[in-house]
Amino acid sequence: MKRIITSLICIFAFSSGVQANAKSDNLIKPPGFADAIETLALANTGNSELSQPKIESEKNNSQSTLISSIKSLDELAGQLITADYVTKKEIIRNIATLKDSRALPFIESILQGELFYIKKSDQLVYRQLLDNKKYLAVSALNGSELGEFKKRKLKKIGINNNLRGEMKTIIATLKITSTDPILREHAALEILKGANENTLTLIDLAISKETDSSINEILMTAQAIIHLKSVDPLKRIDAIKSLEDSLYVESRNALMLFINENKLNNSETSKEEITYAQETVNGIDKLVTLNNVAENIYFGVSLGSVLLLAAIGLAITFGVMGVINMAHGEMIMLGAYTTFVIQQLMPNHAGLSLIVAIPAAFLVSGLMGVLIERTVIRHLYGRPLETLLATFGISLVLQQAVRSIFGPLNQDVLTPSWMAGTFTVNAGLELTFNRLYIIIFSLLVLATLAVVLKKTLFGLQMRAVTMNRPMASSMGIRTGWVDALTFGLGSGIAGIAGVALSQLTNVGPNLGQAYIIDSFMVVVFGGVGNLWGTLVGAMSLGIANKVFEPMAGAVLAKIIVLVAIILFIQKRPRGLFALKGRAVED
Amino acid sequence: MSTLHNTSENPKALKLGPIGTLLMGDKGGQRLIMALIAVAIIFPFCNLVFSEGSFLHVSTYTLTLTGKYLCYALLALSVDLIWGYCGILSLGHGAFFALGGYAMGMYLMRQIGDRGVYGNAELPDFMVFLDWKELPWYWFGFDQFWFASIMVLVVPGILAFVFGWLAFRSRVTGVYLSIITQALTYALMLAFFRNDMGFGGNNGLTDFKDILGFDLQSNTTRCALFIASALAVILGYLISRFITTSKLGRVLVSIRDAEMRTRFLGYKVEYYKLFVFVVSAMMAGVAGALYVPQVGIINPGEFTPIYSIEIIIWVAIGGRGTLFGAVIGAIAVNYAKTYFTGAFAELWLFMLGGLFVMATLYLPKGIVGFIEDAKQGNGTSNRFYLLFKNTPFSKWFSKQSSKGSV
Numbered sequence: 005m006k007r008i009i010t011s012l013i014c015i016f017a018f019s020s021g022v023q024a025n026a027k028s029d030n031l032i033k034p035p036g037f038a039d040a041i042e043t044l045a046l047a048n049t050g051n052s053e054l055s056q057p058k059i060e061s062e063k064n065n066s067q068s069t070l071i072s073s074i075k076s077l078d079e080l081a082g083q084l085i086t087a088d089y090v091t092k093k094e095i096i097r098n099i100a101t102l103k104d105s106r107a108l109p110f111i112e113s114i115l116q117g118e119l120f121y122i123k124k125s126d127q128l129v130y131r132q133l134l135d136n137k138k139y140l141a142v143s144a145l146n147g148s149e150l151g152e153f154k155k156r157k158l159k160k161i162g163i164n165n166n167l168r169g170e171m172k173t174i175i176a177t178l179k180i181t182s183t184d185p186i187l188r189e190h191a192a193l194e195i196l197k198g199a200n201e202n203t204l205t206l207i208d209l210a211i212s213k214e215t216d217s218s219i220n221e222i223l224m225t226a227q228a229i230i231h232l233k234s235v236d237p238l239k240r241i242d243a244i245k246s247l248e249d250s251l252y253v254e255s256r257n258a259l260m261l262f263i264n265e266n267k268l269n270n271s272e273t274s275k276e277e278i279t280y281a282q283e284t285v286n287g288i289d290k291l292v293t294l295n296n297v298a299e300n301i302y303f304g305v306s307l308g309s310v311l312l313l314a315a316i317g318l319a320i321t322f323g324v325m326g327v328i329n330m331a332h333g334e335m336i337m338l339g340a341y342t343t344f345v346i347q348q349l350m351p352n353h354a355g356l357s358l359i360v361a362i363p364a365a366f367l368v369s370g371l372m373g374v375l376i377e378r379t380v381i382r383h384l385y386g387r388p389l390e391t392l393l394a395t396f397g398i399s400l401v402l403q404q405a406v407r408s409i410f411g412p413l414n415q416d417v418l419t420p421s422w423m424a425g426t427f428t429v430n431a432g433l434e435l436t437f438n439r440l441y442i443i444i445f446s447l448l449v450l451a452t453l454a455v456v457l458k459k460t461l462f463g464l465q466m467r468a469v470t471m472n473r474p475m476a477s478s479m480g481i482r483t484g485w486v487d488a489l490t491f492g493l494g495s496g497i498a499g500i501a502g503v504a505l506s507q508l509t510n511v512g513p514n515l516g517q518a519y520i521i522d523s524f525m526v527v528v529f530g531g532v533g534n535l536w537g538t539l540v541g542a543m544s545l546g547i548a549n550k551v552f553e554p555m556a557g558a559v560l561a562k563i564i565v566l567v568a569i570i571l572f573i574q575k576r577p578r579g580l581f582a583l584k585g586r587a588v589e590d
Numbered sequence: 591m592s593t594l595h596n597t598s599e600n601p602k603a604l605k606l607g608p609i610g611t612l613l614m615g616d617k618g619g620q621r622l623i624m625a626l627i628a629v630a631i632i633f634p635f636c637n638l639v640f641s642e643g644s645f646l647h648v649s650t651y652t653l654t655l656t657g658k659y660l661c662y663a664l665l666a667l668s669v670d671l672i673w674g675y676c677g678i679l680s681l682g683h684g685a686f687f688a689l690g691g692y693a694m695g696m697y698l699m700r701q702i703g704d705r706g707v708y709g710n711a712e713l714p715d716f717m718v719f720l721d722w723k724e725l726p727w728y729w730f731g732f733d734q735f736w737f738a739s740i741m742v743l744v745v746p747g748i749l750a751f752v753f754g755w756l757a758f759r760s761r762v763t764g765v766y767l768s769i770i771t772q773a774l775t776y777a778l779m780l781a782f783f784r785n786d787m788g789f790g791g792n793n794g795l796t797d798f799k800d801i802l803g804f805d806l807q808s809n810t811t812r813c814a815l816f817i818a819s820a821l822a823v824i825l826g827y828l829i830s831r832f833i834t835t836s837k838l839g840r841v842l843v844s845i846r847d848a849e850m851r852t853r854f855l856g857y858k859v860e861y862y863k864l865f866v867f868v869v870s871a872m873m874a875g876v877a878g879a880l881y882v883p884q885v886g887i888i889n890p891g892e893f894t895p896i897y898s899i900e901i902i903i904w905v906a907i908g909g910r911g912t913l914f915g916a917v918i919g920a921i922a923v924n925y926a927k928t929y930f931t932g933a934f935a936e937l938w939l940f941m942l943g944g945l946f947v948m949a950t951l952y953l954p955k956g957i958v959g960f961i962e963d964a965k966q967g968n969g970t971s972n973r974f975y976l977l978f979k980n981t982p983f984s985k986w987f988s989k990q991s992s993k994g995s996v
């Protein structure tokens with residue numbers, strides 16, 4: 005019975021496909037498109053209509069011949085309004101064969117429930133919510149505005165689950181045959197997710213046409229997953245073989261399903277297959293663990309480099325000058341806000357503004373640092389606890405000042421396009437570019453700072469003042485200015501950290517607060533007065549945080565790390581790379 | 591209090607009593623205790639006796655607010671004890687306060703019984719909400735007031751002991767200690783924010799009904815809590831005074847001023863520090879326990895590092911190392927906070943921040959130190975005084991300098 009229905013439908017599908025093909029010869033045609041739609045129609049009739057009674061499919065058939073005599077998208081679309089679900093399916097299939105560039109977004113909008121029609125005039129529209137609670141109707145066919153309507157004047161084009169599944173496959177097919185490789189890849193992944201016997205023909209076809217190797221790999225995986233269910237043992241073995249080292253979640257799931265299903269029937273061949281499949285799964289698992297470790301380390305290093313940026317400035321003010329600057333977090337915040345302001349000043353150049361923001365943030369935070377040093381900290385040298393309190397007061401004032409000027413809400417800082425996107429290592433491991441840039445950036449800042457400290461006159465004077473203030477002074481170094489500039493340098497670097505952080509987190513008045521304790525932990529852990537200590541401290545804290553995270557959750561990981569540092573301080577009160585000698589006891 | 595009165599059988603102390611000897615020469619302390627006793631009598635009296643419209647009526651709001659300030663005063667005392675007399679700048683004392691508060695809050699939570707929203711006699715509402723089946727082990731015993739009261743002292747005490755033992759023994763001092771105390775309270779804050787800790791997560795413990803069978807909303811209970819807070823401050827003051835005037839107190843001061851030298855003289859510096867740190871943590875715990883029933887809520891926000899730093903500013907403003915200065919500072923700053931956050935919310939953080947800077951730059955000895963310096967005419971060490979040195983205002987601050995300056 006079922007077979008008869010299927011073959012009937014196949015005949016219909018072929019005929020309608022060929023018709024559509026013939027009609028649209030004058031339109032631009034991506035290679036293999038018509039074949040694909042044909043295959044698709046074949047696949048789907050097999051898929052969704054097996055359970056429907058014969059009468060309905062016959063009715064279906066007659067209606068579809070009626071529809072297929074209509075030519076343009078506009079006319080087909082117009083019929084959607086009155087059609088029932090079965091007819092709608094036919095209409096949509098026909099729209100897909102039209103080779104009209106509007107077809108894909110049109111079908112997608114139906115799938116997402118975004119397609120409406122105006123009750124009075126039966127025009128198909130997309131709607132946009134306006135401020136006055138009315139909707140602006142935009143024609144779905146030519147994009148012209150048709151005026152404002154109340155909500156109840158517009159009615160949605162309804163769909164059901166059956167139709168939804170159908171449309172997903174149609175969309176995937178449209179995409180897989182498109183000329184855009186990115187679209188094709190998305191489609192291939194979509195197909196991989198919903199791989200079943202019915203899409204097999206489509207996949208085979210797509211593989212034969214595909215030129216891009218990475219897309220082909222996805223499709224091959226999908227093919228192998230389907231072949232696992234095949235009756236032919238050789239095909240199954242081949243499938244398992246080609247699933248080796250495949251990192252898609254779907255392949256592991258399919259293998260596990262295969263193992264579990266075949267454990268029930270005890271034939272010799274399936275036993276061998278099971279062990280083989282099990283080995284493959286184990287191999288995949290190993291790779292996945294490796295991937296996870298790599299990913300955690302990447303996240304850890306990126307968190308570490310954020311901490312490094314935030315803590316480097318502190319390492320100078322705290323480590324070199326011995327000043328506890330609780331307003332350090334606010335210097336970071338000022339840098340982030342500078343980025344925001346500069347982006348507002350040059351709204352069309354997100355990328356350029358970010359580069360301009362780096363020196364600007366350095367100047368803003370640096371000058372603020374010099375100001376703080378000259379007005380407050382200068383009077384408090386040698387009294388670290390008082391410095392701590394005074395700078396904490398400054399941090400409160402700065403926070404409130406920013407809140408008063410910019411408002412308490414987070415500001416939107418744009419990410420330039422070259423920072424978005426990911427770098428794909430393999431199917432299971434993708435590294436985001438913005439983190440990569442920040443890792444590189446933080447290392448650059450560290451290197452620059454090391455050069456400034458070691459190779460410049462200012463660096464030399466700074467070290468001299470740190471080591472022996474009276475002696476430096478008697479050699480003619482203006483210690484007061486060196487202090488101010490050192491503090492300015494530390495604060496300026498915090499400002500640069502703010503530019504980087506504006507790309508990762510929300511820019512708000514409390515931005516600095518979130519990082520101040522972590523930065524102190526880095527400096528205390530790494531040991532004061534040593535840039536290497538800061539680097540090692542930041543990286544190990546970052547990685548430790550991210551390694552504990554999957555085991556214990558983000559909050560608990562943070563607590564574990566904090567407790568670990570508290571315990572570590574017991575063992576080495578002066579951090580990892582402590583200064584040796586008399587300087588230790590102050 | 592009463593025990594202190596009764597145990598005085600020392601003939602020398604008979605004249606003044608032990609409290610009298612303790613307060614001998616401590617004018618500020620005497621005045622403070624007088625004032626506290628007066629407030630403890632007058633406020634509840636005026637609240638209960640005079641009717642609402644009367645001029646002499648003290649509203650329950652004012653009473654509770656003042657009670658809150660008194661709890662803060664006790665907390666400030668505990669900080670002054672370690673910072674002012676032993677040089678331990680703890681930026682995490684709010685943690686001990688909050689732990690004491692949580693211990694009391696757990697008792698109050700169990701007292702709600704089946705009157706909660708879900709009507710579960712055994713489990714607090716938030717546990718029912720989170721679908722917990724039975725009380726976690728650390729909640730056992732908290733239905734007894736005596737047990738909770740002991741825990742108010744023991745939990746902060748043990749944490750302070752363990753933390754202090756580790757920190758002082760390995761000679762973590764100065765700013766390093768400050769930073770890791772801050773990390774301690776930060777870690778506790780993160781921990782208490784978690785729902786599965788079993789302390790109510792984000793919302794903390796609230797909706798309390800009664801304490802020892804008395805309704806928390808009634809005026810008499812609030813008056814009793816107020817008196818208890820005032821007595822606690824007095825007792826805390828006396829204990830601190832007792833410690834600081836004893837021989838042990840002198841060792842503490844010498845540790846503050848020259849830790850190395852004290853160690854070389856043969857004193858076990860870490861034991862002294864540990865002792866005073868634990869006592870201080872317990873006092874903070876008691877302050878928290880008195881705070882919670884009056885305010886009606888305890889949540890992880892109390893662990894926020896900024897609150898702990900605020901405590902330091904109370905002490906710094908009042909006058910570090912004077913004890914009664916801490917009490918004055920706590921009450922003055924908190925009064926200002928209540929007033930300014932009500933009147934000019936925007937300005938408060940500017941004010942508070944300004945206070946930090948001004949206090950460290952111009953009032954290194956706080957209000958108390960400033961007044962004393964001015965009286966004795968040796969305000970030369972005082973920047974704030976120097977501001978007015980050559981102006982007609984200078985004689986307002988000093989009697990002697992106006993005579994001797996010519």
